[in-house]
Amino acid sequence: MQTNKFIENKNIILRDVEVEDAEFILSLRCDSNKAKFLHQTENDLELQRQYIRKYKQKNNEWYFIIESKQAEPLGTVRIYDVINNDDFCWGSWIIKNGAPITTGIASAVLLYEFAFYKLNFTKVHFDVRKENRSVRSFHERFGAECVMENELDSFYVYSKEKYEKIRNKYIKYIPE
Numbered sequence: 508m509q510t511n512k513f514i515e516n517k518n519i520i521l522r523d524v525e526v527e528d529a530e531f532i533l534s535l536r537c538d539s540n541k542a543k544f545l546h547q548t549e550n551d552l553e554l555q556r557q558y559i560r561k562y563k564q565k566n567n568e569w570y571f572i573i574e575s576k577q578a579e580p581l582g583t584v585r586i587y588d589v590i591n592n593d594d595f596c597w598g599s600w601i602i603k604n605g606a607p608i609t610t611g612i613a614s615a616v617l618l619y620e621f622a623f624y625k626l627n628f629t630k631v632h633f634d635v636r637k638e639n640r641s642v643r644s645f646h647e648r649f650g651a652e653c654v655m656e657n658e659l660d661s662f663y664v665y666s667k668e669k670y671e672k673i674r675n676k677y678i679k680y681i682p683e
Contacts, residue, residue: 513569513571513621513625514617514620514621514625514682515576515617515682516613516616516617516680516681516682516683517576517679517683518575518576518607518609518613518680519573519574519575519576519581519610519613519614519617520573520574520575520576521571521572521573521574521584521614521617521618521621522571522572522574523569523570523571523572524559524562524570524571524572524583525559525572526556526559526560526563528559528572528580529552529555529556529558529559530552530555531572531580532555532559532583533548533550533551533552533555534603535582535583535601535603536548536601537550538604541601543636543638544635544636544638544639544642545599545601567587567589568585568586568587568589569585569586569587569621570583570585570587570599571583571584571585571618573602573606573610573614575607580603581602581603581606581607581610581614582600582601582602582603582606582610582614583599583600583601584597584598584599584600584601584614584618585597585598585599585600586618586621586622586626588632589628592627592628593628593629593630594628594629594630594631594632595622595626595628595630595631595632596631596632596633597618597622597631597633598633598634600614600615600642602614609680611645612645612677612680613680615645615649616677616680616681617680617682619631619670620681620682623667623670628667629666629667629668630664630665630666630667631664631665631666632662632663632664632665633646633651633662633663633665634660634661634662634663635660635661635663636659636660636661637656637658637659637660637661643661646663646665649665649669649670649673650665650669650670650672650673651663651664651665651669652664652665
């Protein structure tokens, strides 16, 4: 399988998703504990493969497999909903059970490094299910600002400027 490594640090890689990853992605998205905070995904392998093929034809989205240096898939994360080549949304952030405890923070830092410094975005927007307290807390510790809520979701914004203020705190996760 030919893969494209977009960015890596000493422990993990964010690489482009491949059709061959469909089964892994489906296993994450259909896990009952993880899926309660996600948009529902039909448990259909061929539909997942079609989704990946369709994604591969786009030029303004990035769908990553979070992978160990030993090529073990650990999770997924996406950049999408690009606005004016300046603002993006990130989501589909799912880490498999048993992944190293630092996988979440390391993948978030790599995503911000890629988006802010390689793609030159200056801000990000995203939503988190209100019930997903641990993920909301994670983003708020990074400095994301909740700008709106509805009965289901909290909506956040975060800027490159805010990231740069806390970046040194996470230096061990930044690419070498």
